[in-house]
Amino acid sequence: MILRFVVIALIYLVIFRIIKIMYMDLKGVRVKKLKEFALEVKGAPKDANLGSLYLIHKVMTIGRNPDNDIVIKDPYVSGNHARFYVKNDKLFVEDLNSTNGTFVNGKRISKVEKLQEGDIIEIGRVSFKVLE
Amino acid sequence: MEKLEKSILKNIYFIVMLLFLILSLYRGSFEIVPFVYGTLSVILIAYGYFVIKKYYPRVDKYLYIISVFIVEFGLVMLYRLDFQRALKQLIWFAIGIMLFIFILILFPDIKRLQKYSMFFAIFNLVLLTMPLLLGREIKGSKNWIQVGSLSFQPSELAKIFMIFYLSDVIRKIKDYKDVLKYSIPIVLSIAIFVLEKDLGSALMFFGMFMAMLYVGTSRLRYILSGLVLFVLGGFFSYVVFDHVKRRINIWLNPWKDKYGAGYQICQSLIAIASGGLFGTGLAGGHPEVIPEVHTDFIFSAIAEEFGLLGAIALLILYLLLIYRMLRTALYAKEDYSRLVAVGIASMFAFQVFVIVGGVTKMIPLTGITLPFVSYGGSSMIINFLAIGILQKISEVGNEDA
Numbered sequence: 001m002i003l004r005f006v007v008i009a010l011i012y013l014v015i016f017r018i019i020k021i022m023y024m025d026l027k028g029v030r031v032k033k034l035k036e037f038a039l040e041v042k043g044a045p046k047d048a049n050l051g052s053l054y055l056i057h058k059v060m061t062i063g064r065n066p067d068n069d070i071v072i073k074d075p076y077v078s079g080n081h082a083r084f085y086v087k088n089d090k091l092f093v094e095d096l097n098s099t100n101g102t103f104v105n106g107k108r109i110s111k112v113e114k115l116q117e118g119d120i121i122e123i124g125r126v127s128f129k130v131l132e
Numbered sequence: 133m134e135k136l137e138k139s140i141l142k143n144i145y146f147i148v149m150l151l152f153l154i155l156s157l158y159r160g161s162f163e164i165v166p167f168v169y170g171t172l173s174v175i176l177i178a179y180g181y182f183v184i185k186k187y188y189p190r191v192d193k194y195l196y197i198i199s200v201f202i203v204e205f206g207l208v209m210l211y212r213l214d215f216q217r218a219l220k221q222l223i224w225f226a227i228g229i230m231l232f233i234f235i236l237i238l239f240p241d242i243k244r245l246q247k248y249s250m251f252f253a254i255f256n257l258v259l260l261t262m263p264l265l266l267g268r269e270i271k272g273s274k275n276w277i278q279v280g281s282l283s284f285q286p287s288e289l290a291k292i293f294m295i296f297y298l299s300d301v302i303r304k305i306k307d308y309k310d311v312l313k314y315s316i317p318i319v320l321s322i323a324i325f326v327l328e329k330d331l332g333s334a335l336m337f338f339g340m341f342m343a344m345l346y347v348g349t350s351r352l353r354y355i356l357s358g359l360v361l362f363v364l365g366g367f368f369s370y371v372v373f374d375h376v377k378r379r380i381n382i383w384l385n386p387w388k389d390k391y392g393a394g395y396q397i398c399q400s401l402i403a404i405a406s407g408g409l410f411g412t413g414l415a416g417g418h419p420e421v422i423p424e425v426h427t428d429f430i431f432s433a434i435a436e437e438f439g440l441l442g443a444i445a446l447l448i449l450y451l452l453l454i455y456r457m458l459r460t461a462l463y464a465k466e467d468y469s470r471l472v473a474v475g476i477a478s479m480f481a482f483q484v485f486v487i488v489g490g491v492t493k494m495i496p497l498t499g500i501t502l503p504f505v506s507y508g509g510s511s512m513i514i515n516f517l518a519i520g521i522l523q524k525i526s527e528v529g530n531e532d533a
Contacts, residue, residue, distance in 0.1 A: 003154055004413035007147065008438065011445045014143045014201070018194065018452060021136055088190055088527075 036132075037091045039084070042120065043127040045074065053131070059085045062123060063096075076100050076124035091115045091130065100124060134185075137193055141181060144201050145174045151208045151414060158415040166211060173207055173222060180229045184523075188236055192460060192526040196232075198453045199504055199519050203512075205446055206505035209433055212415050213426050217507050224509040228516035235520030242469045242525055249300035253317040256293040259286040260324045287333045288514040290321065292521075294337065295344075295475035302348035303467050311354055315341070322365075329375050332490070332498030336482045338362060343478035348471055383496035396423050400432040400491045404443075411439025426507040428499045432491050446505075450484050460526045469525045476518045 037056045044050055054060070060069040063081040072081075078098035085092055094112045095102040103122040104113050115121070121128045152170030156163040177200045184193060203225055211218040245252075263277050263286060276283045294317075301314040318341050325334035338358075346355050369376045378393065386394030386401075399422040406417065419425050419433035435443040457477035464470040483503050490497035501511040 003150070004411060004416070004438075007150060007154075007414070008410065008441050008445070010143065010147050010150070011442065014140060014147065015445060015448055015452070017136070017140050017143070018198065021140075022194070022452070022455070088188060 037084075037086060037115075038131040039121070039128040040131055041126065042129045043125075045125045054128075056084050056086060056091065059083065061096075063098075072124060072126055074124045074126065077126070081123055093121060098123075137197065141177070141197060144197070144204070145177070148174055148204050148208070151204075152211070154414045155208070155212055165215075169207075169211060169218070169222065173204060173225065176222075176226055176229055177204075180233065183233050184236070188523070188527060190527050191236070191523045192456060194456050195453070195460070195519055195522055195526070198449055198456065199515070202446070202449050202453070202504040205434060206430065206502075206507075208414070209430055209437070209505070210426055210507055212437075213420060213433065214507075217426055220509070221507050221512070224512040227509075228512045231513060232516045232520040232523075235517065236523055236527075239520070239524055241528060242472055242521065243466065245296055246300050246468050249297045252293040252297040256290045256297065257317060257320060257324075259290045259293070260321050260328075262286055263328060264324070285508070285510045287325070287330060288510045291333075291336070291340070291479055292476075292514060292517060294318070294321065295340070295472055295479065298341065298344050299468050299471035299475060302344055302471060305345075305349055308354075311345070326369055326373065326376070330498075330500075331376065331379065331496075332486050332500035335486050335498060336479065336500065339482035339485075340475060340478050343482075344471055344475050347474045348467075379496045379498070383493065386493065396429065397491070397493055397497055399423065400429050401493060403432045403436040404492065407436040407439045407443075409440050411435075411437050411442055413437065424499070427501060428487065428497075428506070429491055430506050431488050431502055434505075447484075447488070450480070450503075454481050457522055460522050464525050465528055469528065473522055473525050476522055479518065480515075 039054045039056065041050055041052050041054075054070055061080060061083045062068055062070040062072065062077075063079050064072060064074065064077045065079045068080065078096070078100065080096045081098040082096055082102045083094045085094070092112055092114055093102065093104065093109065095109050101108040103109070104115065105120055106122075115130050117130055117132045119130045121130070149167075149170055152166045155170075156166040180196065180200070181193070184191060184196060207218060207221060207225065210221050276285055297317065298314075305311055305314065318337060322334045322337055325331065325337065342355055342358050345358070346352075370380060371377075382389070382394050382397060386397040388394065390398045403417070403419055403422055406412065411417070414437050417433075417436040419429075419436050422429045422432055425433050431443065431446075434446060438445070454477050457473060457480065461470045461473035461477065464473055480503055483500060486495070486498060487500050487502050487506075489495040490499075501508050503511065503515050
């Protein structure tokens with residue numbers, strides 16, 4: 001039975017390959033990068049920030065209060081208006097019970113909504129476009 | 133990275149199919165049943181991997197890949213030993229994978245379980261006392277509950293509950309008084325195990341507790357006093373309990389009574405020895421002469437037919453699995469998840485140590501299952517539950533890696 005040597009050799013081959021990957025992991029090689037999203041400002045009441053980009057890193061909050069990541073000085077925007085976050089390579093937006101609501105492609109969202117590239121988000125009088 | 137994963141999985145499929153091909157050819161003519169069986173197990177693995185890759189790209193996939201590889205060792209060996217049991221085991225494997233996926237989807241963030249630690253401790257003790265009241269004795273240990281035709285080993289589930297309980301309380305430990313206060317449930321459960329004649333689980337609980345205590349507090353004093361207590365307790369139970377004394381005497385000299393009490397361990401040693409370096413080849417040996425070969429002694433059967441090299445390969449796989457679990461602990465976000473991961477890793481480590489040490493006569497033999505390999509539904513399901521919880525922790529931990 002030559003096969004028994006083949007089987008053992010193959011098992012060790014698999015073990016060796018697994019160890020190799022784990023070694024790469026220890027050395028800190030990260031082949032797969034986190035997916036990143038950005039928001040482009042499409043419409044603003046004063047044309048001030050038009051076209052500027054905001055990179056979304058893990059979590060980003062938006063609102064009128066100065067402790068938010070993106071601060072919009074606009075009376076139509078609530079203090080803590082909405083939150084963007086990335087989970088499992090997908091971008092989500094969550095409305096934080098804002099007074100005037102968060103709109104995705106013209107529709108007001110109730111709580112959490114998954115976003116895709118090209119979606120238009122309106123917050124107060126400002127609108128954003130999702131870029132990947 | 134993903135390509136490498138896929139090619140490793142393909143290698144595993146190839147090995148599995150080759151092993152089942154050997155099984156379908158060894159009687160002289162080609163049989164289709166082992167082939168179908170092997171294909172079904174491969175499809176199960178591929179399905180589980182597909183779901184993880186599609187919906188949870190951030191989790192640690194090697195936990196899954198290594199565990200299913202270990203499961204395949206067990207399936208091949210069980211098929212070769214006993215077809216009926218192998219069929220049931222495949223069903224348990226399928227249920228295990230389903231449960232694993234359900235945990236990924238439905239289980240909340242582990243942190244939320246922190247509040248229920250008292251509940252876990254109480255439920256753990258209830259589970260462990262249940263067999264004393266309504267269980268029945270199977271193979272010398274009274275640790276089974278039987279409902280209809282299904283028998284269930286509550287100590288398997290109790291392990292997980294204990295880990296959740298310990299992960300919460302160990303963070304609160306400040307001095308010796310706290311250690312004593314919080315270890316009451318542990319001491320009680322170890323006492324119950326000794327009464328149920330389930331010494332393997334007692335040893336495992338103790339090992340788990342010590343490992344988690346050391347990781348959580350990093351004080352050597354607690355561990356040393358624990359070891360002193362262990363030695364005292366071990367000596368006490370040797371003197372008082374008959375079954376403990378018998379186990380130790382068998383261990384010290386199994387050959388004295390090789391057709392009676394020492395029969396199991398003698399047959400196991402003969403099987404391991406006859407395997408040699410490369411083994412007798414699959415279906416080439418006679419592991420069926422070992423009693424309980426499909427559960428406690430499956431490692432001896434693997435050592436006989438795959439040889440020393442195959443047995444070491446299996447141990448390396450366990451080592452890699454445990455390394456991967458500890459890595460999850462390192463990357464975890466907060467102490468609670470970290471301790472849960474360490475607890476599960478030490479649970480696997482001690483379980484493998486106790487049973488492999490037992491069948492090779494390094495420590496006294498106590499019947500517990502070899503994780504993922506031994507025949508048994510409750511063990512298989514709990515192991516996949518544990519892997520699922522770790523995946524969940526690794527998902528949160530990897531998020532901003």
